[in-house]
Amino acid sequence: MIKAGELDRRITLQRATVTRDGLNNPVETWGDHATVWAKYEPVSDGEKFRAGERASEIGARFTIRYSSQVADVSPNDRLIFAGRPYAITRVKEVGRRVALEITVVGRDDDGE
16 A cells, blocks of 8 residues: 655656657657655666766656556656656556556756
8 A cells, every 4th residue: 555645746747649740750749647645766877988978867656546547657668757658568457456566767968
C-alpha cells in the first residue's frame, strides 16, 4: 500500500502520436496522457563520454497509484518530471492493481 504522503511529486505521462506534415512526412508529437502524483527515487547516474561530448544519464524510479487511466503505460510513452523528459525503460505492476513502478532514464547534457 502506498501512503498518500509518499506521493509528493507531480509527473506527466505523455504518449506519442504520428501525424503528417505538408509534404506527407511523418511527424512525431507528444501529447499529455495523464498527470498524477508520484513517489520519486533516484536510481543511478552515470557519466558517458561519446565523440568528445560529455553527458550524464539520470535514472529514477517513480511509483504511482494504479488506475484505468495509467494501466496501459509502457516504454513507448515518456514521463515529464520537473520540466525534463525521461524515457520509460520499464513498467512493473506492484501488487494486484495497487501501483505501477516506472523506471526511467533521462539525459543531462552539459551546457543545457
